[in-house]
Amino acid sequence: MSLPRILLADDHTLLLDALEKLLADEWNIVGKIHDGTALTAAVDELRPDVVVLDIAMPPTNGLELARELRQQFPQIKLIFLTMNEDPDLAAEAFRIGASAYVLKRSAASELAGAMRDVIRGGRYIAPSLTQATVQSLVQQPKPTATDLTPRQREVLRLLAKGYAMKEVAAHLNISSRTVAFHKYQMMAQLQVRSSAELIQYAIRQSIV
Numbered sequence: 331m332s333l334p335r336i337l338l339a340d341d342h343t344l345l346l347d348a349l350e351k352l353l354a355d356e357w358n359i360v361g362k363i364h365d366g367t368a369l370t371a372a373v374d375e376l377r378p379d380v381v382v383l384d385i386a387m388p389p390t391n392g393l394e395l396a397r398e399l400r401q402q403f404p405q406i407k408l409i410f411l412t413m414n415e416d417p418d419l420a421a422e423a424f425r426i427g428a429s430a431y432v433l434k435r436s437a438a439s440e441l442a443g444a445m446r447d448v449i450r451g452g453r454y455i456a457p458s459l460t461q462a463t464v465q466s467l468v469q470q471p472k473p474t475a476t477d478l479t480p481r482q483r484e485v486l487r488l489l490a491k492g493y494a495m496k497e498v499a500a501h502l503n504i505s506s507r508t509v510a511f512h513k514y515q516m517m518a519q520l521q522v523r524s525s526a527e528l529i530q531y532a533i534r535q536s537i538v
Contacts, residue, residue: 333358334449337378339369339395340411341388345434349382349411352438357445366390370398378406380429380448382441385412385419386507389495391514393422397523400427407448411441414511417462420455422518424463430454431463477519483537485512489525490532 336357338349346362353359360376363369366387373381381399385392396408409430410423420431429448432441433456444454455463478486481502488498495513499506513528522528531537 334380335360335376335378336445337361337363337372337376337381339363339366339372339381339383339387339392341365341384341386349441353442353445356442366392366395369395370402373399373403373406380407380409380445382409382411382445385410385414385423385514386510388506388510391510391517393419393426393514393518394524396423396426396428409441409444409448409454414514415456415459416515416518417459417465419515419518420459420463424453424455431459432456433458478516482512482516485509486516486528486532487537489513490529490537 334357336353336359338346338359338361340346340349341364343364346364350359350362360378361372363372366389369381369383369387383392383395387395392410392412399406399408407429408427409432410428411432411434413434415433423431430444430453432444432454436456440456447454484502485498488501493501495509496506499509502509517523517528520528520531522531
């Protein structure tokens with residue numbers, strides 16, 4: 331029996347190399363992608379059984395990529411491996427169709443165990459997120475502009491004005507990764523699927 335085909339996607343090359351060494355004995359690592367714009371084409375070419383990806387996948391994000399992959403390749407299983415412990419983002423990942431949500435701070439054995447569960451057709455949620463994530467999935471509150479934090483509103487205002495994420499980061503004296511996390515959290519919180527919808531929301535709510 332051939333080994334399950336795994337495609338790894340993360341914007342940190344060193345992490346990709348470490349994951350490959352960790353998983354290579356048990357799975358067939360068919361590729362490593364560090365640029366979000368290349369992921370869909372890589373999936374089309376390599377036809378993996380499982381894609382392991384992060385929430386943050388510059389210049390886009392893992393949630394948008396996951397939606398795209400689920401539409402084009404519904405048979406592929408998705409595992410999020412991320413530093414982001416926001417249960418709302420985890421819930422959104424599962425709404426999209428993810429099979430697992432694993433935290434990078436977890437032991438390597440946890441990722442391996444999650445992958446085995448997924449290959450067998452199961453699902454996996456990081457234990458520290460389980461209760462909050464299930465609650466988020468069940469409640470699904472309707473978001474409003476007042477739900478955004480002051481920092482989120484600042485980020486959204488600048489994005490809506492046409493600033494790139496690096497420019498927003500420089501303007502607010504924060505890192506580009508922090509800007510990206512705020513953006514993706516807002517997209518999940520506001521239940522919008524693209525940057526364009528996020529900007530449209532900002533205009534409707536007079537944030538810009």
